[in-house]
Amino acid sequence: MPAAGTADRTGPAELVAAARGGDARALARLISLVENASPQLREVMRLIAPHTGGGRVIGLTGAPGVGKSTITSALVGAYREQGQRVAVLAVDPTSPFSGGALLGDRVRMQNHAADAGVFIRSMATRGHLGGLSWAAPQALRVLDAAGFDIIMIETVGVGQAEVEVASLADSTLVIVAPGMGDSVQAAKAGILEIADIFVVNKNDRPGAQETIRDLRTMLAMAPPGADGWKPPIVAATAAAGEGIDDLVARLAAHAEWLGTSGERERRRLARAREEISAIAVAALRQRLSALPGQSQLELLAGLVARGELDPYTAADRLVGG
């Protein structure tokens, strides 16, 4: 298998060129470099910078069981019918206790597996040097430079990851399902802030109307957004293909609004700020942990552990605050 042999020996420049030429294997290897926090990433990011900015990032969030993968798969189908190239990045920031669930869901994506215009990839960030905020934007950057028109980023519906993923997207879908009314109530403060579009999936189930009404009430009580966009509520039964056309139309309207309002540029600037900060913070963290054994940190830790120094003063001494 010459392709495998070549890929194993290639450096960042060859991988980037191959990925930009449509080589899914090279692209997968670039994402692995992100996942493994490879030292080669710096060179990769330098090479791809001029090729970024063309892709549109759609974030999908929601509690487990609401049908995120089904919605994602339906959207992939719809965008492929439009002739667009689509990438799906499933981020798994889970603990040992729930690991694996996300990959299981990927089975629903199998009908797109043979389509060269679709790239699907899970990425683990557990135990990651810089965490999700470090890895996810760099993975999106790679997919963007590889020329995908639509890049969907999906995460399991737990943890701060939800909010972080929303901050990476041009458009964020918050997906809910009937019979989860309590969680909608518990959630209202958080999801109103991050949703550009609400999707009530499994609309054929009992309680769907109530869920939609609850969401409407929450939105009516929310202070109007300074940016002039009112999140619509789309009712869908994604497993039967229902509501997907409407969702695609709402996403198109949001994309247009992002452009005319200047919000796309604001969001992308904010994303770049976050990305630079996360890399800077990870670099400092690495510098701290790379210090040799009987280092200053070790000495300071001893003082703090014995109660002879407080951790703030210790941190000051470490980095010269």
Add this chain to the structure above:
Amino acid sequence: MPAAGTADRTGPAELVAAARGGDARALARLISLVENASPQLREVMRLIAPHTGGGRVIGLTGAPGVGKSTITSALVGAYREQGQRVAVLAVDPTSPFSGGALLGDRVRMQNHAADAGVFIRSMATRGHLGGLSWAAPQALRVLDAAGFDIIMIETVGVGQAEVEVASLADSTLVIVAPGMGDSVQAAKAGILEIADIFVVNKNDRPGAQETIRDLRTMLAMAPPGADGWKPPIVAATAAAGEGIDDLVARLAAHAEWLGTSGERERRRLARAREEISAIAVAALRQRLSALPGQSQLELLAGLVARGELDPYTAADRLVGG
């Protein structure tokens, strides 16, 4: 109400003195300072440093539904019978989607609510400046200085938080329940590393023996720990009080081993290192975000967003890497 009026006007020194004197209200306010990342924390940490190191930290982790709160409540009862003062810190690093669940569980703790020797507190870390790794050790430090003999820290069973909480504890309990065999399988790599003691709760349910056997098999296949401790498996039905005496005995054995092996000191040194690093990293992060509008970060973000610069070079320019 003079107490409330006094507490509202008191500074760090008065709050620390009151909390050390057993004033639960002052203690709660100190934890709130941590939760809110108050600037007063620095002074609080300086004041309490000489009073830390006496408490024993027990971490409890496990997936939702395994009965963490029931185990915690039973352990509180057992330690109170020994005359020990007990604090429980429930850390909630959840997203908007699952927020609230943890506080609901606290209802099971109500039978300890009137006991002056017990302090129970939930702490949210979502959206927190420095996240769990910044806030949790400082909250533990406050509880330690307030003179609690036993400090239990519990988190919801999702996300990297599990692993982080384990790194804060002297002894970590990993709780599982029958009928979650798949998650045990999926989890094996992660939970073997962090568990000092396994608890199979709901031992009266079908599948308990199978769960115990699965755990034994996993433990037998694991490479022996360099530190010479073999995690025991305790079968319990905490809701009926069964297995709690055994668990308390295993915890006592682990505490003794921590002392004789030198592992307690190693763990506390590691904890102090992490704590100092987290504060140093948060300080840098704050410095980055506190820069004024048209700052260097803003300029760099513009270059990165337009593809004229890669984020690594931008981070270097920002912090002088």
